[in-house]
Amino acid sequence: MTADRVVVVGAGIAGLATALRLAPLPVTLLSAAPLGAETATDTATAWAQGGIAAAIGADDDPVLHAADTLSAGAGLSDPEVARRVAEAGPGLVAWLCGLGLAFDRGPDGTLALGLEAAHGRRRIVKAGGDATGAAVLRALARAVSACPSVTVVVGRAGALMQDGAGRVTGLVARTGRGPVALPARAVVLATGGLGGLYRSTTNPAGATGSGLALAARAGAVLRDVEFVQFHPTAIALATDGPLPLATEALRGEGAVLIDAGGNRVMAGISGAELAPRDVVARAIALRTGRGEAVFLDARRLDIARRFPTVAAFCRAAGLDPAVTPIPVRPAAHYHMGGIRVDGCGRSSLPGLWACGEVAATGLHGANRLASNSLLEAMSFAVPIAADIQGMEALPAGLGRAPEEASGPEALPEVRAVMEAQVGLVREAAGLGSAVVRLAALARAGSAAATAGLLVAAAALGREESRGAHWRTDHPGQRAPRSTEITLSQAFAIAKTLGDALPSPFEAIR
Numbered sequence: 001m002t003a004d005r006v007v008v009v010g011a012g013i014a015g016l017a018t019a020l021r022l023a024p025l026p027v028t029l030l031s032a033a034p035l036g037a038e039t040a041t042d043t044a045t046a047w048a049q050g051g052i053a054a055a056i057g058a059d060d061d062p063v064l065h066a067a068d069t070l071s072a073g074a075g076l077s078d079p080e081v082a083r084r085v086a087e088a089g090p091g092l093v094a095w096l097c098g099l100g101l102a103f104d105r106g107p108d109g110t111l112a113l114g115l116e117a118a119h120g121r122r123r124i125v126k127a128g129g130d131a132t133g134a135a136v137l138r139a140l141a142r143a144v145s146a147c148p149s150v151t152v153v154v155g156r157a158g159a160l161m162q163d164g165a166g167r168v169t170g171l172v173a174r175t176g177r178g179p180v181a182l183p184a185r186a187v188v189l190a191t192g193g194l195g196g197l198y199r200s201t202t203n204p205a206g207a208t209g210s211g212l213a214l215a216a217r218a219g220a221v222l223r224d225v226e227f228v229q230f231h232p233t234a235i236a237l238a239t240d241g242p243l244p245l246a247t248e249a250l251r252g253e254g255a256v257l258i259d260a261g262g263n264r265v266m267a268g269i270s271g272a273e274l275a276p277r278d279v280v281a282r283a284i285a286l287r288t289g290r291g292e293a294v295f296l297d298a299r300r301l302d303i304a305r306r307f308p309t310v311a312a313f314c315r316a317a318g319l320d321p322a323v324t325p326i327p328v329r330p331a332a333h334y335h336m337g338g339i340r341v342d343g344c345g346r347s348s349l350p351g352l353w354a355c356g357e358v359a360a361t362g363l364h365g366a367n368r369l370a371s372n373s374l375l376e377a378m379s380f381a382v383p384i385a386a387d388i389q390g391m392e393a394l395p396a397g398l399g400r401a402p403e404e405a406s407g408p409e410a411l412p413e414v415r416a417v418m419e420a421q422v423g424l425v426r427e428a429a430g431l432g433s434a435v436v437r438l439a440a441l442a443r444a445g446s447a448a449a450t451a452g453l454l455v456a457a458a459a460l461g462r463e464e465s466r467g468a469h470w471r472t473d474h475p476g477q478r479a480p481r482s483t484e485i486t487l488s489q490a491f492a493i494a495k496t497l498g499d500a501l502p503s504p505f506e507a508i509r
Contacts, residue, residue, distance in 0.1 A: 003183040004393040007171055009157045009211065010190035011035060013133075014356025014377035016140035018188050021385035023149045028182055030153050030173055032206070035141045051126040051249070052096075052136075053371040054089030057113050060121040062086035069372060072118045072276050073365020074467035075480035076224065081343065081362040085372070088379040093125055095378075101139040103127050115252035116370040117274040124371050130247045130309040136374060155180065157210070160187065160218040160352065161399040168218065168351035169399030183399070186351055186388045189215060189339065190377075193357040194228070195242075197452050198332035199419040202234050202245045208411070209451025211358040215339045216454060216487040221348040223360040224337035224482050226459035229368050229468045230424045231333035232280035233257075233296050235326055237317055243331045244313035246296050248277075248370050253306070255298035258325060259287060265294055278367045278468045281330040285424050288329050295325035330424055334373060336364040336468065337458070340484060345384035353388065355380050366467025410441050414448045422456045427473045431460040432497050439494030450487065457490040458483045 006022055008015050011031035019027045055065040065086035070077045093111070097103065104112040104126045114124035127135035144150050155175035160168050161183065170183035191211025195203030216222060233251070234243035251257075251273040257265040257280070265283055266272040273280065284294045303321045304311045314321045339347050339354040341361055347354055356377040363376050417437055421430035434456040441449030462483055463474045 003170065003185060005184055006186045006188060006388055007182045007184040008188045008190060009171070010192060010356070010358075011141070011152075012190065012192055012356065012377075013136055013140060013374050014192075014358075014381065015188070015190035016137070016144050017378045017381035018190060018355050018384055019144055019150045020140070020147060021381045022388065023147055025149060025385075025389055027150045028153055028184070029144065029150055030155055030157060030171075030182070032154070032156055034154055035145055035152055051114060051116075051124040051132040051371050052089070052093060052374045053116075053119065053123050053369070054093045054125055054375065055086060055121070055123055056090050056093065056111060056125065057122055060123050062089065064120055065089065065123060068118060068120050069363065069369045070365075072367050072369040073363075074278075074367050075477075076227075076365030076467070076482060078362030078365075084343075085363055085376055085379045088382075089123075089375055092375065092378045096136065096139060099139045099143050101127060101135060104129065114249050115274075116248045117251060117280065118271070118276045118369055119252075119371075124249065124252075126249075128308070129305075130249060130307045133374065153180070153182070157189075157191070157214055160214060160349075162218060162349075162351075163399040166219060166349060167399070168349050171214075185391055185393055186353060188345070188353045188355055188384060188388075189358050190355045191358045193335040194451050194455070195332040195334070197414055197418045197448060197455075198228075198423065199240070199415045200234065200329070200331040201242050202231050202331050202333045203242060205242055208414075208448040209335075209454075210447055211354070212338060212454065213447040213450040215347060215349070215352065215354070215358075216450060218349060218352070219486065219488075220352065221340045221484050221486055222338065222454055222458075223340035223484050224366070224458070225335070225360075225454050225485065226462050226483060227336035227364075227366050227468045228332055228422075228455065229277055229334040229336060230281045230285075230330040232277055232284050232330050233326075233328040234331035234333075235313055235317065236293075236329040243329075244310075244317075245333075246298075246310055246313075246326050246328055247307065250296060250298050250301065250303075250307060250310065253301055255296050255301060257284065257328070258295050258297050260293050260295075276367055276467075277333075277370065278470070281424060282470060284328065285330050294328055296328045297325040299323065299325065332423075334364075334368050336360070336366065336368050337455075337483075343383060344387040345380050346387065353384050355384055366469060410444075410446045411448055414438065414441065414446065414452050418452050418455075422452065422459060425470050425472055426459055427471060428460065431456055435460055435490070435494045436498050439491055439498075443491075453490050453494065454485060454487065457493045458485050460493065461485075
């Protein structure tokens with residue numbers, strides 16, 4: 001295999017869109033499962049119920065969309081990135097239509113637009129009611145399967161290959177045939193998020209920050225990794241697996257949050273049910289933390305027709321949302337931070353790009369605006385592809401991979417630590433304890449612990465409450481700033497804490 005190709009890791013919306021945009025440049029797409037229905041259990045895209053935010057309505061404009069994005073981001077969203085992504089929205093919806101995706105439409109044939117929290121206009125484009133992600137994934141998978149420049153390899157990324165100067169020159173993949181070296185002019189990580197590091201999550205169980213750990217072990221700079229968004233309304237079931245989601249669109253259409261006595265949980269809170277996700281999640285967590293139950297009352301909505309995915313989840317759990325309110329609680333949902341990238345998706349390591357949830361583009365800031373994730377992935381695929389296509393080809397056989405870290409993943413312990421100490425509400429003692437324990441597991445070879453360590457260390461250093469990051473010991477805010485951290489800095493923080501020395505935060509810029 002020649003080095004004059006691109007390796008794209010991940011077969012969700014970010015990876016598939018990037019692979020298509022790179023044509024006719026040869027692409028090796030590394031997917032955890034064959035393209036098609038099988039990938040639905042491995043990609044967060046297929047689980048996305050909400051939709052794609054795009055300023056299409058007659059009363060809407062990308063300027064308004066960008067303003068809502070900046071407001072939700074709590075001071076950390078990049079205005080230029082928000083503008084560019086919002087402006088790309090209508091064209092990307094048209095691109096998907098051109099790939100054969102049938103979006104929901106009104107009686108007059110125009111696109112049906114939904115409303116979600118913190119949006120000032122109806123701008124959520126949907127397919128199949130609340131099954132937009134699965135519909136997008138099917139359309140993109142069909143297009144990739146028909147694209148002659150894309151070769152799909154089933155496997156998982158093991159380690160990045162780098163030359164003597166640190167440039168990424170490919171990766172080693174773990175496949176059914178054993179380790180396979182994939183030299184490349186560029187590697188694009190599109191591996192998704194890390195919600196699977198928590199016991200309570202709406203993400204696939206395999207979403208454990210593998211791409212984050214891969215880049216960090218190669219020396220990449222990460223940004224704002226402390227910001228983990230907890231969706232307010234996961235359906236509260238007694239299960240060890242991921243929790244099904246009661247989409248935010250339910251609240252957009254009038255569903256309300258109530259306690260066991262039927263009283264409004266969001267009464268007196270600005271924005272009520274349509275407040276930003278961090279506000280709603282904390283309001284619910286305040287109740288559930290006291291042992292109270294919280295419910296989403298959607299009895300007046302025609303859920304069976306308008307939200308078939310939620311209706312199916314409820315039926316499987318023995319619930320009838322037309323008769324009984326849905327029990328809900330917050331759960332880890334989306335990672336706003338990630339690999340630091342610029343406007344072309346370039347990381348701090350030459351030869352490495354990142355797209356989608358694994359990347360920190362500056363769009364989401366401290367709290368992602370609903371339905372901006374699928375939009376972001378598609379919008380960044382375009383400049384990433386253009387940037388890589390403009391590169392010179394690399395000589396074949398350049399670079400080598402480090403020895404892969406091997407050791408127990410220790411996922412049950414990682415999830416317990418993250419849930420208890422690096423969750424929706426945080427404080428110094430718990431975060432410090434988490435850093436020390438996760439560092440030990442990471443040194444033993446756990447990639448999941450490596451990703452968790454980065455989140456915990458960055459959260460310990462951010463001594464304020466902002467967006468999805470809430471510190472009970474630091475409820476106020478400081479001047480807005482982004483956090484940058486590397487794995488070596490996270491290990492240094494853990495060592496300082498373990499040695500019980502003062503000033504454990506000096507390694508974070």
